[in-house]
Amino acid sequence: MVTVEFFFDYTCPYAYLASTQIEALCARVGAELVLRPMLLGGLFRAVGTANNLNATLLPQKARVLLNDQRRWASLWEVDLAVPRPGGYARSVEALRATLVLQTEADRRRAMHAIYRAHWVDHRDIGELSVLANVLDGCGLDGAAVVAGIDDTAKRLLRENTDEAAARGAFGAPTMFVGSEMFYGQDRLGMLERALGGSPREPGEGRYVREGAAPDVSFYYDVSSPFAYLAGTQIEGLARARGARVLWRPIFLGGLFKSLEGPTAPFATFSANKQRFVTEDLTRCALALGAPYRWNTSFPVRSLKAQRIAVGLCPEGDQGSFARVSAWAQRVFRAVWAEDQDPEDDAVLARCLADVGEAPEVLALATDPACKQGLIVRTQEAMDAQIFGVPTFVIEGKAVWGQDRLSHVARMLEGWAPPDMN
Numbered sequence: 454m455v456t457v458e459f460f461f462d463y464t465c466p467y468a469y470l471a472s473t474q475i476e477a478l479c480a481r482v483g484a485e486l487v488l489r490p491m492l493l494g495g496l497f498r499a500v501g502t503a504n505n506l507n508a509t510l511l512p513q514k515a516r517v518l519l520n521d522q523r524r525w526a527s528l529w530e531v532d533l534a535v536p537r538p539g540g541y542a543r544s545v546e547a548l549r550a551t552l553v554l555q556t557e558a559d560r561r562r563a564m565h566a567i568y569r570a571h572w573v574d575h576r577d578i579g580e581l582s583v584l585a586n587v588l589d590g591c592g593l594d595g596a597a598v599v600a601g602i603d604d605t606a607k608r609l610l611r612e613n614t615d616e617a618a619a620r621g622a623f624g625a626p627t628m629f630v631g632s633e634m635f636y637g638q639d640r641l642g643m644l645e646r647a648l649g650g651s652p653r654e655p656g657e658g659r660y661v662r663e664g665a666a667p668d669v670s671f672y673y674d675v676s677s678p679f680a681y682l683a684g685t686q687i688e689g690l691a692r693a694r695g696a697r698v699l700w701r702p703i704f705l706g707g708l709f710k711s712l713e714g715p716t717a718p719f720a721t722f723s724a725n726k727q728r729f730v731t732e733d734l735t736r737c738a739l740a741l742g743a744p745y746r747w748n749t750s751f752p753v754r755s756l757k758a759q760r761i762a763v764g765l766c767p768e769g770d771q772g773s774f775a776r777v778s779a780w781a782q783r784v785f786r787a788v789w790a791e792d793q794d795p796e797d798d799a800v801l802a803r804c805l806a807d808v809g810e811a812p813e814v815l816a817l818a819t820d821p822a823c824k825q826g827l828i829v830r831t832q833e834a835m836d837a838q839i840f841g842v843p844t845f846v847i848e849g850k851a852v853w854g855q856d857r858l859s860h861v862a863r864m865l866e867g868w869a870p871p872d873m874n
Contacts, residue, residue, distance in 0.1 A: 566588065
């Protein structure tokens with residue numbers, strides 16, 4: 454029987470969300486689930502990540518992530534109350550208490566009870582009397598478990614944390630099947646598929662929209678491999694639901710600069726995260742059936758391609774989006790499937806010819822109006838609280854990331870995300 458190791462910390466809402474699904478997933482594919490409590494703060498120290506990630510987030514991103522957590526809970530129909538008043542409670546004693554328990558069945562009971570206490574009832578699981586009461590509530594002897602927190606439990610937690618870092622983890626939840634790593638609640642479907650299952654998307658088949666589907670505004674830059682993967686799917690996804698895609702070219706480097714963030718965020722990732730992201734992009738591309746190669750010129754320069762896109766879709770010309778779509782998808786393919794440089798005029802000329810555009814269109818890359826137009830559109834994106842690509846906006850609600858295409862699908866089908874006001 455294959456084993457799924459589930460590394461988690463109670464302070465992570467995404468790990469909580471994954472905990473509500475992982476047992477049923479393993480049951481469906483006949484896998485053995487092994488819980489591996491780890492201390493997220495210790496993991497962050499081991500891989501060189503800021504201990505308080507929330508304090509490093511842009512306000513726009515922090516808000517999007519809170520709404521994202523609410524959305525996953527809605528689609529999975531589980532309880533989750535975020536934001537948590539007063540921030541996170543200390544989790545180290547709860548993690549050690551989980552390791553005091555000797556059977557997987559008891560550890561699972563404790564895990565679910567502690568997660569619910571923290572993320573639904575907002576109890577202080579760092580307080581030992583509260584922790585004991587929570588454990589009592591799930592049929593365990595809370596006082597005995599808390600009293601059993603000893604040097605062995607402390608050592609096991611350190612060992613789990615160190616092992617997670619050594620095997621490539623950089624956050625929670627992290628799942629391992631042998632040496633293969635899956636990170637995040639949004640990779641549970643990929644995990645199930647790797648184990649021979651046939652997962653359904655969260656909320657799939659639950660919603661039916663009455664009336665016409667809304668437009669999808671797709672903010673992109675060809676310099677992003679994540680936007681490339683999204684670009685291979687969004688037209689078909691929207692068409693199947695009667696929606697239209699409005700392609701919105703922006704300049705990602707300019708957006709990052711205006712937000713006073715790093716112009717190449719990938720370079721700021723820990724070595725573990727960089728390794729995972731590069732491997733995960735390949736895995737995601739295979740899952741989507743999209744040809745993909747990491748561009749050897751990364752970080753990719755995209756000003757010319759994005760200026761041309763602006764020139765192809767004058768503001769207010771709704772009929773021009775088909776031209777931009779064809780252009781963007783061709784350049785995306787050149788960059789992320791053919792390892793081409795989109796600042797090379799010869800590459801751009803070939804792409805223009807391939808989509809039936811006249812050679813003179815290349816001049817848009819240096820046209821002053823297109824230069825200014827790209828600046829304006831990037832500023833408009835920032836004003837709309839967009840901080841990265843791909844971002845989709847549907848009826849005023851933003852969806853960030855190529856791994857949230859299922860959320861876009863559900864919204865087009867009539868799902869109303871439970872976002873904060």
